[in-house]
């Protein structure tokens with residue numbers, strides 16, 4: 642299996658995952674054109690992608706879905722409620738539909754097994770996923786206000802974890818956003834702070850993952866090094882072999898360019 646994050650943050654999220662002959666995008670929140678450009682930059686033929694799997698209806702996750710689905714002929718896997726809330730430019734015209742998915746039912750795209758689960762966020766029906774193929778499991782968890790018991794459980798045994806580390810609480814407090822937006826971000830259905838992600842690393846992370854990728858960082862209210870240090874400090878308190886290698890194993894996903902490949 643191999644995975645690459647094409648972009649991550651409030652200006653657009655997309656992740657590419659491949660196992661054997663099968664490949665899928667999780668979200669297409671960059672424009673379709675930019676998604677195709679970044680895919681070709683990393684050597685992936687967009688027209689061979691088998692599915693676009695959607696987490697929720699916010700624009701930074703669906704902006705490119707309609708045009709990408711149309712041009713790459715990739716079916717869209719989405720829940721009924723999320724589909725109903727999507728404000729696609731151009732309506733649903735040209736979209737290819739895949740399965741209607743739900744948080745209670747795993748589904749397959751070729752050799753990729755998707756296990757969706759609900760997370761606390763202000764989308765109508767927001768999902769996170771673990772994806773499995775050939776004994777490898779990865780977790781994709783962004784856009785949530787806090788880490789529930791269910792999230793902690795689902796992230797056990799993952800070989801790769803992509804997890805939100807959206808904002809630094811102090812930077813959010815003094816940052817440039819209007820008060821209502823600050824409230825939204827900090828709420829239980831908003832976005833994960835560096836502190837909350839650090840708490841999970843200290844208390845619940847099982848140490849199995851080869852890599853932890855911090856994702857969906859706020860441009861205004863976070864900094865890659867601030868988020869990374871917060872995670873490293875949390876891991877430092879744990880002491881086993883993983884934690885000695887944390888420097889190498891904690892990565893940060895960027896908004897403006899694709900990550901490295903993660904291969905298993």
Ligand SMILES: [Zn+2]
Pocket residue numbers: 650651654699701702784857
């Ligand atoms: Zn988002």
Ligand SMILES: [Zn+2]
Pocket residue numbers: 697699762764784
């Ligand atoms: Zn969202």
